[in-house]
Amino acid sequence: MTNTSRRGFFKTFLSAGAALAATGAGGQASRAEAAVKGEIVGVCLFVPSLGKASDFVELMNNNARGDWTVQPLTGSLSDHYFQTKALYEDARGKANTFVGVVDPATFAVVHEAIVDCCGSFHYISYEDSNRVTFSAQL
Amino acid sequence: MSSFIALPKGVTEEAFAKAIKEYRALLGEDRVRTDPASLQSYMKIMIPETAELHKPSAAMYPRTVQEIQAIVAIANKYKTPLWTVSTGKNMGYGSAAPATRGQIVLDLKTMKKIIHVDEELGYCLVEPGVTYYDLQQYFKKHKMNLWVDVPAPSSMASPVGNTMDRGVGYTPYGEHFLFSCGMELVLANGDVIRTGTGGVQNSTSWQSYKWGYGPYVDGIFTQSNFGILTKLGVWLMKGPPPGGYMPFLMKFPKVDMLADIIKTFMPLRLANIIPNACVVVNAGWEAAGHFTYDKNGKGTNRQDFYKGKGSLPPKVFQQIMDKYSVGAWNFYAALYGSPEQVALNWKYVSGAFKAKFGKDVEIITEKEAKDDPIFEYRKQLMMGGSTLQEFGLYNWRGGGGSMWFAPVAAARPSECDKQMRLATEILNKYGFDYVSEFIVGWRDMHHIIDLLYDRNQPDEMDKAYKCFDELLKVFTKNGWGTYRTNTAFMEKVSHSYGPDMRRIHYTLKKALDPNNILAPGKSGIDLNVPL
Numbered sequence: 002m003t004n005t006s007r008r009g010f011f012k013t014f015l016s017a018g019a020a021l022a023a024t025g026a027g028g029q030a031s032r033a034e035a036a037v038k039g040e041i042v043g044v045c046l047f048v049p050s051l052g053k054a055s056d057f058v059e060l061m062n063n064n065a066r067g068d069w070t071v072q073p074l075t076g077s078l079s080d081h082y083f084q085t086k087a088l089y090e091d092a093r094g095k096a097n098t099f100v101g102v103v104d105p106a107t108f109a110v111v112h113e114a115i116v117d118c119c120g121s122f123h124y125i126s127y128e129d130s131n132r133v134t135f136s137a138q139l
Numbered sequence: 140m141s142s143f144i145a146l147p148k149g150v151t152e153e154a155f156a157k158a159i160k161e162y163r164a165l166l167g168e169d170r171v172r173t174d175p176a177s178l179q180s181y182m183k184i185m186i187p188e189t190a191e192l193h194k195p196s197a198a199m200y201p202r203t204v205q206e207i208q209a210i211v212a213i214a215n216k217y218k219t220p221l222w223t224v225s226t227g228k229n230m231g232y233g234s235a236a237p238a239t240r241g242q243i244v245l246d247l248k249t250m251k252k253i254i255h256v257d258e259e260l261g262y263c264l265v266e267p268g269v270t271y272y273d274l275q276q277y278f279k280k281h282k283m284n285l286w287v288d289v290p291a292p293s294s295m296a297s298p299v300g301n302t303m304d305r306g307v308g309y310t311p312y313g314e315h316f317l318f319s320c321g322m323e324l325v326l327a328n329g330d331v332i333r334t335g336t337g338g339v340q341n342s343t344s345w346q347s348y349k350w351g352y353g354p355y356v357d358g359i360f361t362q363s364n365f366g367i368l369t370k371l372g373v374w375l376m377k378g379p380p381p382g383g384y385m386p387f388l389m390k391f392p393k394v395d396m397l398a399d400i401i402k403t404f405m406p407l408r409l410a411n412i413i414p415n416a417c418v419v420v421n422a423g424w425e426a427a428g429h430f431t432y433d434k435n436g437k438g439t440n441r442q443d444f445y446k447g448k449g450s451l452p453p454k455v456f457q458q459i460m461d462k463y464s465v466g467a468w469n470f471y472a473a474l475y476g477s478p479e480q481v482a483l484n485w486k487y488v489s490g491a492f493k494a495k496f497g498k499d500v501e502i503i504t505e506k507e508a509k510d511d512p513i514f515e516y517r518k519q520l521m522m523g524g525s526t527l528q529e530f531g532l533y534n535w536r537g538g539g540g541s542m543w544f545a546p547v548a549a550a551r552p553s554e555c556d557k558q559m560r561l562a563t564e565i566l567n568k569y570g571f572d573y574v575s576e577f578i579v580g581w582r583d584m585h586h587i588i589d590l591l592y593d594r595n596q597p598d599e600m601d602k603a604y605k606c607f608d609e610l611l612k613v614f615t616k617n618g619w620g621t622y623r624t625n626t627a628f629m630e631k632v633s634h635s636y637g638p639d640m641r642r643i644h645y646t647l648k649k650a651l652d653p654n655n656i657l658a659p660g661k662s663g664i665d666l667n668v669p670l
Contacts, residue, residue, distance in 0.1 A: 078527040116227070122179050129537075
């Protein structure tokens, strides 16, 4: 799954989101406007159908080096919702970057979970029709 | 350049800035947000319009009725429109985004009190931010044998929001507005009213007697913009005794069996042998449930079966049905009562279907279903449980586009069959699939069709809009009203109910909200738009 275009995507988008989060810039970033990276302490959510944990760790560290924890969302969509809420709440105060790579159904509930924790987003992007990436503010 | 991401129509930047200053004096900086990041979550729409058309100017988070009264006073002073949401989960109907650009989202998720739960009579009184899940947890914590009827997004939606939009669920209490009892509302002039018997001092029956005295007004506050609801009474079911709940599924192999299915169950429904808002689900909807549930961890979706353009050919639909073992139609219902009642009623139900369909019906109860996740999701819905499985639909086509087209049919076999055929024909013409369920009401069917499309493809956006428009026109021409719609089509649906109904809606709006500050555009009611 770590083909060139995907790597390019991560490099452009995720590192932008991560850098924005680390520098506290925020806002509606959709491109790599942020040039200065801070120290990233990040959480990356993913659904196992889109790849393995080791892939995501590699991707994150290659493109936005930092202290990354990858978290698979497993079980039902209800589980995804409650897992995300718990992870997002837990990340507050511990991490500075909260990103994810998920399918559209999972994104529908992950988005609401973060909003229900009074969270907001740096960006949301459909990499393709079945793969959504996002970076949420912490 | 404006310092706000959007402004309400007709309000200058200077006036808006003054209004925000007053709102902040009232609520504080944190509870009045105008920064882009805070507002982005309100712009996640699934309808085929650009988010720019629905961009809010601000979001506010009141905690009390008194704060809302003060907010409407400021809104009247500066003519800043307020788009009220409870938890903002109206996905496929516009989500939490305002109908028109520049409105301030009045987000009531911060009002989260479960004010009272009465176990003896089975009712509750809740604030707008309380979710169905919150109520379920409350029952559990207090060891109460109560069920609340839920819509599909039960884990995160609220009884207030869903009832105010006249949503439906799946237990015998499925018609949510019917099973609500007593409202508290803040009107545009700041008055607080309590409906039903709520106006009687020290009323003891606000949540047990719906009608009060004189004209019954609760209905005019649903699907409307005449007031801001701050408390709602909801009737709750008593959970049946052990062995007194029996969910079941019947699978049918052919699309053209729909009329006979309805002909078989409607007498049972009308006799209350099947007492719940049961559902007849098509193959697409049923299969989509499996798209997040591949036990091998592999994601599956429509693309795995068909890479061509346009709607799925029937043979591909058949392949999907075969792979997931789903019927062309899948009828989910349940029996409730004592174990003896359930056993007796099951004889009537299974007997009627076996007599009509013989080997063409596959009957699944909990015993046969075992750990099937889709059966479990339906089982949960029909007992007021917690699930979000319906959102598996969003993996059908991907791309984040979804609109519910929701016409009502009289529960007659030929009428439902005709709706199904017409809808399929129109959807297929635009390259979309027919993905639907019929929710069976007391004498009607809510024919819920999910128009799923890719929001990232401009041509699909365009086609989706045109397809919905044609569905609306053709169904209206056939005499079928739409029970609920998304913010892109509210005005058009409003027109489909005729000029006299629009006129009375506008008359009420002028009387109750002459400054047009409450949710302009909701259900097509906007004093800035001519009749």
